[in-house]
Amino acid sequence: MNARIREIVAEVIGVSQAEVGEDASPATLPSWDSLRHMNLIVALEDAFGVQFDDDALGRLGSVSAIAGELARARAAA
């Protein structure tokens, strides 16, 4: 799953997949701004068929965090 997440992050944030490590975040990738973050949410929800709840939206700040929230959202679904 993490590989697929990195793929989506790279595409939406506009960087190469090599730049997206497990700890990649808005702090390490300057182009990960709030607008791209919105697109990222839409893309992740489309790709994995989930909807994040409100609290989760504030916790999607890195690839590993995204993986955790995706797992939680799938378990809840």
Add this chain to the structure above:
Amino acid sequence: MTPAPTPEPGVGLATVHLHVLRNATFEALAEHARCAGATLRLAPRTTFSSYDPWLDLLSPDGPSFAGQSALVLLALDALPEAWDGDRLDDAKALARVAALVEAALARGARDVLVATFAAPIDAGPGFCDAAALYRLNGEIARLAEEDARVELIDVARLIGRLGEERALDARFWAHFRAPFSQELHAAIAAEVCRAVARRAGDVRKVVVLDADNTLWGGVVGEDGPSGIALSENDPKGRPFHAFQRQLRALRGRGVLLALASKNEPADVAAALAHPESALRAEHFAASRVGWGDKAESLVQIAAELGVGLDSLVFVDDSAIECARVRAALPMVAVWQVPAQAHRLPREFARVPWFGARPPTEDDARRAADYAAERRRATEAAAFGDREAFLRSLEMVVRVWDPGAHDLARLAQLCQKTNQFNLTTTRHSAADLARALASDDALLVGVSSADRFGDQGTVGLALIERGTDACEIRTLLLSCRALGRSIEQALLAEAVRRARARWGARPVRGRHLPTAKNGQTRDFYGRAGFAPERDSPAERTFLLPADRDPPCPDLFKLERAPARSQSETRWS
């Protein structure tokens, strides 16, 4: 959503700069505008004001909009000064909008697109100040109506179309101050691009219309003027009636109407004289009704009306005619009538090529002038190569020996086919069954398919052994398959089979003229038959025993002993 037309090859994208004056997050518009623009040959570059656009604009060193389009798109939720409790102060909100419009124009914006408002996501339970909201939107619409540089983007209507649940996004509103869903962004971007394209000059002046299954339901040459569907009181006719009324209204706004139909002129005239037809012959500024190529007809119509081909919109129900025109005349805008008739008026309402501005007196007169000064244009040679086009269809024509299960469809063709029908003999299924059982008669069926789909069984020939020569009693081709040289293949193959069975004998063909079958008058002559007898009631032609009718090589010809099982669905 209707699929977007493919951008025309060889025509570059025009860059337009769109600046959005906004008080909430609408950034998703940029990407949607890029997609929507590509189909209209536009490459929009979208920028956004700060969340306080009045500050941007009202400061003396604010941005210049020279040559740009400005979109005023605001969220009522984010306009706190417009609210007094749950009452909307529409005057205050309008003043805010008008200030942006004026400032953008003052700073050189080429045009300003101004959006209407919908009830905010955060409206209180059981209450939305509808009276004030409608007043506000009414005044915004008036801004657009009164100033030719201002165009309305009716966001409230788009939200109504999608429904609030789909159009508004409470979650993104809460998290990002982004009130609109992706879907609504896409719909707004499409409207904006259409408006910009029109204002950049992609306004079409002429709608060239096919007739059968476009202006009315059915085929007038087959069903007769009383059999076609165009009445408001007939469920099948209602969409066509509505479409005709839309066209009349367009004409009232100065758009010219023209006809390009493959038909007998008398049939089309009779249909337009139908008491319930909203369109009459005099509403058409130019007309080409006959059996000529449609791309050629369009070139002639443009020349006759004195407009460029890039002023034309071509409307036809046939995917093949549409593809033909797209290939031959890429500057013509092509719109295919939806297969489901009920979608026709609704989808036509969304075509991008006609402005919303009410007609001026000049516009209305222009349409009348053209009709009055109708003149014959010189033949233009700028149309594409018909043969190359037919080849590009990748047609497969199959000629086969009918069996008992084919007779119902073949008899139906005998009853219904009027236009390409040499003798118009109405054989019943029982007649055809007798022919099938006889050693002295030969029945041949033909079906066709191409890359757009199967036409199914489209024609037949019935030949008898005769005395001095084989006699072609019937040869017909459905109007769906005309203009593609299938009739030549049918004749060549029927003659070949007759001679295979009865030896190398002469073959006689006859033409019995009717009001409908004028196009078949010289069919045998063109196929190498020699004229024999000529009377008003019948013309006969004889093909010598040593001559074969030419068979076109525009398609793959399959000779099948019987119609294959997989074709059963065709009929």
